[in-house]
Structure formats: structure tokens, C-alpha cells
Amino acid sequence: MDTQLDLWEVFVQSKPGQPYKHAGSVHASDKLMALQNARDVYTRRGEASGLWVVRAADIVASNLADHDMFFDPANDKIYRHPTFYQVPEGAKNI
Amino acid sequence: MSTTTTAPVDIFTEKIERGENIEPRDPMPEEYRRHLIRQISQHAHSEVIGMQPEGNWITRAPSLRSKMILLAKIQDEGGHGLYLYSAAETLGISREEMIEQLQTGKARYSSVFNYPALTWADIGAIGWLVDGAAIVNQVMLQRTSYGPYARAMVRICKEESFHQRQGYEIMAKMAAGTPEQHEMAQDALNRWWAPALMMFGPSDKDSLHSKQAFLWKIKRESNDALRQKFIDKTVQQAEVIGLKIPDPDLRFNEETGHYDTGPLNWDEFHRVINGDGPCNRQRVEHHVRVHEEGRWVREAAQKVLSFEF
Amino acid sequence: MTKTDALFHYCLRLGDDAVILGHRLAELCSRGPFLEEDLALTNIALDYTGRAELFFQYAAELEGKGHSADDLVYRRPERRYYNHLLCERPNVDFGHTIVRQFLFSVYDRYLLEELGAAKDTRLAEIAVKALKETRYHLSHAADWMVRLGRGTEESHRRVQQALNDLWTYTGELFEMDDVDLLLLEHGIAADLHTLRALWQAEVKQTLDRAGLQRPADGYMQTGSRKGIHSEHLGHLLAEMQYLVRTYPQAAW
Secondary structure, three states: OOOOOEEEEEEEEEEOOOEEEEEEEEEEOHHHHHHHHHHHHOOOOOOOOOOEEEEEHHHOOHHHHHHHHHHHHHOOOOOOHHHOOOOOOOOOOO | OOOOOOOOHHHHHHEEEEEEEOOOOOOOOOOHHHHHHHHHHHHHHHHHHHHHHHHHOOOOOOOOHHHHHHHHHHHHHHHHHHHHHHHHHHHOOOHHHHHHHHHHHOOOOOHHHOOOOOOHHHHHHHHHHHHHHHHHHHHHHHOOOOOHHHHHHHHOOOOOOOHHHHHHHHHHHHHHOHHHHHHHHHHHHHHHHHHHHHHOOOOOOOOHHHHHHHHHOOOOOOOOHHHHHHHHHHHHHHHOOOOOOOOOOEEEOOOOOOEEEOOOOOOOOOHHHHHHOOHHHHHHOOOOOOOOOOOOHHHHHHHOOOOOO | OOHHHHHHHHHHHHHHHHHHHHHHHHOOOOOOHHHHHHHHHHHHHHHHHHHHHHHHHHHHHHHOOOOOOHHHHHOOOOOOHHOOOHOOOOOOHHHHHHHHHHHHHHHHHHHHHHOOOOHHHHHHHHHHHHHHHHHHHHHHHHHHHHHOOOOHHHHHHHHHHHHHHHHHOOHHHHHHHHHHHHHHOOOOOOOHHHHHHHHHHHHHHHHHHHHOOOOOOOOOOOOOOOOOHHHHHHHHHHHHOOOHOOOOOOOO
């Protein structure tokens, strides 16, 4: 059986302070190679200030079938958002 | 089991109708998955095989600048192949399997890469025409319904914008150069024009296959419409640099606002795509040879998998 | 020989190493053992070709004969090329490619570190930029030395063979002639004798990590300082210079 090495997911930070965003994947046998391959594949135009790689097999993802149970209960908790609250006219810096 | 749970197939249809992307873990009909695997892997193989005709000129590029540009461009194509393999892998097929399909002829790649790159002007023509045609198709695919495919396309379109320009720049320079250079440029245009137009595929207005792709919003414009788009913008570009489009029937149609063109030789298209183009065997053999030569390297890397540096 | 003459030759040599090794790596485009590594090798080829252009631009200015960087690359015959023999060695297999890259990158790393402090601003600037690239090339190549050395029986055998084949071309890296000595007096060139010890220590360290045998120092091939090359270079140049030589009047 041929091998194309393991699958790793790549996350790129575009500027310091920015969040890491999923960019795609690469194949590699080990951590160092995964990082180097991610660098050569996803940052050829100087678009990165940071890189994460993680084995695809280690990612745990939510399931669309569980969507209702997972995410809908958060929809009616509007008191978590600042716009829910009334602030008296004239109050500043709040 | 809750009675309000929507059936998987309805979730899929509703998402498509709302114009939302389908994501890897979403329910999807098996035919949708198969259609995408075929299309995305074919697209990936085209990028990878497409490295060869241009690679044929890297060691003969006539200046340091042109050598670096060409290297960077071919490297991008390899990168684009990778983005696409990545997208296809989210559908549950491995890269090993896709490569095997390519090498055994089960999967295809764009037929245009079965033509040879004979002179330096061909590097210009490939960038200008072949990449130009690919971009028209890829711009549409940025809005395709499968999320990973659409995202790969956004990235690819962003990176490809220089490819067509570098090809056009070579053509412009050669067309304005010595008589020999001008002749090479015209000759390259003559040979690549029809193959580039055929990249969009035969007319699909009666194709059931395409109808389904439209319904699933994988495809959003017909082959003929995309081809026309490409023709309309390219004719003017040829005029600007003083080259002649090799089509005696080419004329601007005032009524439609588009260029009319002569018939394409679809027999040749089918012959080439079915294996009898000038370079079919060479392209696949190259891929197989390199793959075999790399096997011991991949095996070694896999062996030290657990080795911590 | 004036200082300017010496510096011209020095830049030419640095440019020649970069353009020839870059060309060998460029030959590998679409020939990597897997797609990611294909892109990695092309990146290294691009780094070398880019730095070659910088060295040749400077060399052309120092020469003052109105040549461009491209003239120096595409219109110079093989007897006036001064790249080290190691750089023109054919790719053979991935083992040879990696060993060549590793041996040269260790040398390049110490050389560029020295030149980064050269009393010639222009040269120092190029060296500082190139050093960043080379540090990456070195870690890439050294990692592969370890993977191949400690991988399978076949990979170990191949990489050891490549090492044995290429070792004879490493002595030349540390040869010094009048050009070096004159520039050394002006604080411009690197002292290759000091560099040799650093090179040997670092090479040995990686070979140990990779479980590879350091070949014995037998006869060392020589000639490139005088423009005497292996037969390979003529073919490489014939291909590289083909268009410019066939259409000498044309601009590209």
C-alpha cells in the first residue's frame, strides 16, 4: 500500500494578534515536516505571522445532526448581549 | 427520537435552496458526493499534470527574472493541486486513491495538457490562454455549493491573478520583438487557441449530468456561456499586441454583442481526451515514474513517524 | 589585482554557486517525492535564483563594462564559471539532492554569517537577507538527513551512498586564493580556514543524529576556483543559455 503520509490541518494567523484561521491541510510524517510543509504550501506570499498544525485525526468536530441540541439553546439567551440592557440617557463610558 | 428532526435529505435540499454551503459533515446525497469527488480530483490532477508542459521550459528560461516567475507559477499550480486534493479528501477519499485513479486512467485531467510546449512562446500562450480559460471557470466555482471546494477556489483565484498576466507579458514582448520572436508568438497562439476553447468542454445544454450539477449549485454557468466570456475578453487582448486569432469565421456580432466563432473540432477533443493526444502517455508516465522514485522517501519518512526530533 | 577586481570575482563566485545550485533544484520541479516536498524544493530554488540575481547585479556594477546580471549568467562560457563543483553535481536521487543541500547549506550558513559583518555594505546586506533563507534550507535538509538516515534500510543505504559520493567535493569549499586573501585584508571575505572547523563540527553532529558514517577525508576534487569543472556544467549551461545564444539579438 502506498503512503502519502498523514493528514494534518493547517491554521494560519495573518497578522500578530489576529486569530488563527483554518487554511486547508497538508500531508506529513511528523510535526516538523508538517510545519515546514504548511509554511511552503500556505504562506508563499508572506501572508502569515503564525502557523498551527494539528493531526486531522485529533480534531473533534460537532455534528450537524446535533445542531439543534448544541446550538439552538443559546439563541434565546439575549441577556448575554450588551444591547439587551437599557442605559439611562446621558450615561457615558458604559 | 424527536419527531421534529428533519430528514437528512431535506436538510441538504434546504441548505442548497437557501444558497448555503454544504460542509464535510453535513448530510449529502451519495451522488452529490461522487460528483464532487470526480470533479475536484479531476481539477486537482489537472493542476498537477499542468506542471509538466511548463516545467519543460524552466531550465531554458531566458532570464533570471523569467525563470523565477515561471518557477513560482508552476509551484503555485502544485499548491493549487494540493488545495484541491485537500478539498476532495474532506469527502472521504484519500490522496493515495486519487493518485491511483490518475495513474490507472480512471480519473482524468484537463485534455489541454496533452499538447506539447514547443517554444518559449508556448509558455506565454499557456499562461495567457490556458490559465485565462481556467480563471473564467474558477471565478464561477468560487460560488460552488460545497464549502471546502469554494474556499479552495477563492484562494486559487487570488493567487492565479498573476498567472495570466505573466503569460500575456511574454506574448506581448515576443510579438513586439524580432521577426523570429513574433513568428513564434503567432505560432503558439495558432496551436493553443482551439485547445484552450475546448477546455470548457462540449456544449452542455442537453447534458443531464450538467443539469444535476446546476440543481446542486455545483455549477452555475453553462460551458458555452463560459467559453463565450473567455472569447469576448481575449480577442481584444490579441489585437492589442498585434496577433491574429486563428479563426477565419471570427467576427463581432452587433446583435448579440458577442464574438461569433467557427466550429471547433470536437472529434480531436474526444480523440485526445481518450488517450491519443501528442503527450498523454508521456504525462502519465512522468507522474508514475516520479511517484515510484519517491516511494522509498515516503516510506522512510513514515518509518520515523514516532521519532521525535 | 585591485580590491574592486577581487570583489567582482568574489561576487561572481557567490552568484555562480547560487545560480548553478538553484538550477539543479529547479530541475526537480514536478519531480518531488510527494507534492509538498516538490513545493519545498522549488522554494529553495527560488531563494537561490533570487540571491544569484543580487550577487550578479553587484558584480556587474563592480565590473563596470555595462553588462547586466543576465549577461553574466547567460553569455558567459563554462571556463569562466566559478561555482563549486559540489553545486553542479547532478540530482541523481532524493538522497543526493538532500546530502548536497545539507553539506552546502552548513557551509553557506557560516559563510553568510561572516559576510553579514563584511566591511562592504552591499555585500553585507545581501548576506543578511540570504542567511535567513539558508537557515531554513539547513533545517529542512538536516531534518531529512535524520529521516533518511534513520528511516528504512533502503533510505539509509541511499543517503550513506550519496554522502560517500559527494564527500570528495567538500574540500574545495574551503580553498582560498589571492582573491580571498586580498579581500580578507580589507575585512570583506570570510576566513575559510576558521570556517572549516565549524563546518566539520556541525556536519558531524547531524550525521551522528542520523546514524550516518562520516566518510574519510581522501583525495578532494578541485578546480572550480580556476574555472575547471566536471563535464556536467557544460551541459547545464548549454540548456540554460540555449535561447539567449540561439537568438543573441532578441530581448525576453
